[in-house]
Amino acid sequence: MNEIIAVGGSPEQNLGGRLRVILSDLKDEYLQPHDIPWIVGFSGGKDSTLLAQLVCEMLLALPPRQRQRRVHIVANDTLVESPVIAGHLEVVLKRMGEAASPLRLPLTIAKTTPPTEQTFWVNLIGRGYPSPSRIFRWCTDRMKIAPTTQYIRSQVDASGEAILLLGVRRSESTQRARSVERYENGQRLNPHNSLQNCFVYKPIVELTTDEVWQTLLQSTPPWGGTHRELVTMYRNAGGGECPLVTDKSEAPSCGTTSSRFGCWTCTVVEKDKSAESFIEAGYGDLEPLLEFRDWLKAIREDGSMRMAARRNGTLNFVGEGRLIPGPFTLEARREILERLLAVQNDVDIPLISADEIEVIRKIWAEDAITMIAVKPAGQVVSTAVAT
Ligand code: SF4
Known part of the structure; x- marks a missing residue:
């Protein structure tokens, strides 16, 4: 397990102390006397990476006989993800899957995708839906919310209930802060806005962006490798991420300038700044994709x-x-x-x-x-x- 470095101040004030509180909270929740599975929403971005890491570290600190409840790490692939992000996600999910058994972690690694009838291309090229815009953003529900919802529902059906862990943070954006406030009731677990018998748990909600980076930079992931690729990816993209979306109330961040790690086909944003930054950083392969996206946006008009x-x-x-x-x-x-x-x-x-x-x-x-x-x-x- 990584040793998080605590510097000065009381345990509640310094980062090390706050991380220990989060780990102890995770442990307390995990050891509750029931079998409700955990589902960790994983996008491959910094916040969900830290969340998955803390969950794994908490599990590793328990004796194996206490690691009874299943933890699903669930990612969503719209099938039109930016190739750089999709590649990173693939590598990390593979590492997690390979590490689970030797580390005796009760992990199930899953990736949800839209059914063929509802992919971006089938809707756009098949049914002729205009390239998505702020007014007609038909894609998020079909490609993100529905596939993930289906996965969560299947776990609720199998176990009666499920707990969804999200790497949502209050300081992430104004929109996010509003959404966090709207659904918080002072409890650790809150009912999901639209999924019955699913409860949402946001363990890192109070961490700042700097604290997330500081923690990642001072540690290595328990599933192997390093966080270097993640740091490089953010540096090259120069921006935010598209989190795992499980609810329409969280969807406004999908396809906006604050979520630059979206689909490479996204015509909701005026400019794909992430692709532009990647190209500047040397990913020349992305240039034809960016030109194609720009054309898709133009023909809508x-x-x-x-x-x-x-x-x-x-x-x-x-x-x-x-x-x-x-x-x-x-x-x-x-x-x-x-x-x-x-x-x-x-x-x-x-x-x-x-x-x-x-x-x-x-x-x-x-x-x-x-x-x-x-x-x-x-x-x-x-x-x-x-x-
Ligand atoms: S990133 Fe853009 S294209 Fe992809 S689901 Fe979100 S709004 Fe739609």
Whole structure:
């Protein structure tokens, strides 16, 4: 176990003392006389890395016979994660999985992904959903919240209840602080906002960003390796992270400038500063991805690439009869797929799977029949459309 260095002051005031309080709190909760599993939300970012480390250190300090309750370390992969982040997450999850047995840790390592029918590409290229924006951010629920919720539900179904440990911190952002305040009731465990029989535990809620870094820099992860890659990644990205999202109330941070470790396809942000910083730091491979993202964002505004009607056949008007265009036209969707495959070829990184392409083609075939009468938004007059 790492020895956290305590410098001066009372145990409550200095970092070492505060970490010991967190560890003792974790131990107390873990040793409660029941079998409710723990689920640690793990994004691979600094906060959830520290949380997973503290949980493992607490477990390692217990005699193996007391390590009875299962601890799930759960990460979410949207399948369009930035390749650098996805690579880091993969390495860390693998190390954790390999360390569990020799260290006699009761860990289950899991990664949730959206089902093929709900991936970014199937919705955007298949169904023609416009590239996500602040107004129509269809992706977070489908790619993040739903897959993780399903995992948590399966644990609740199996055990009756589950405790979700999150590396949320009050000082992380104003939005986060508000969300922390809204759901806190002075208890260690709080009912999850939308998941019945799931309780949320935020052990590092009071730590500051500096304290998180200080702790990580003074220690090594119990699952092996070092935190050097993590530090380098943050330095190169020059920013925050996209935390594991399990609730709509936490979703506003997804796809904003404060969460730069998001999907490489994210068109909710004006500029992908993280990708720009990575490219500046020498990740030239990311350049075609960034250009593609910028193009995806630009075509959202091009009426000639959008249908007049929504997928349910209705026309949507705002103000004095201004039409809000519907999905991308079939031609536009074909062009997006062609360009995406060209980029994939260029960078030699898997960007879309054969299964996704198959589902996309099926949706196109259905849409070609049902939406045949709909013209692109650029040519629309308010005529009736097929449903
Ligand atoms: S990072 Fe962007 S694209 Fe990814 S889920 Fe969040 S808002 Fe959607």
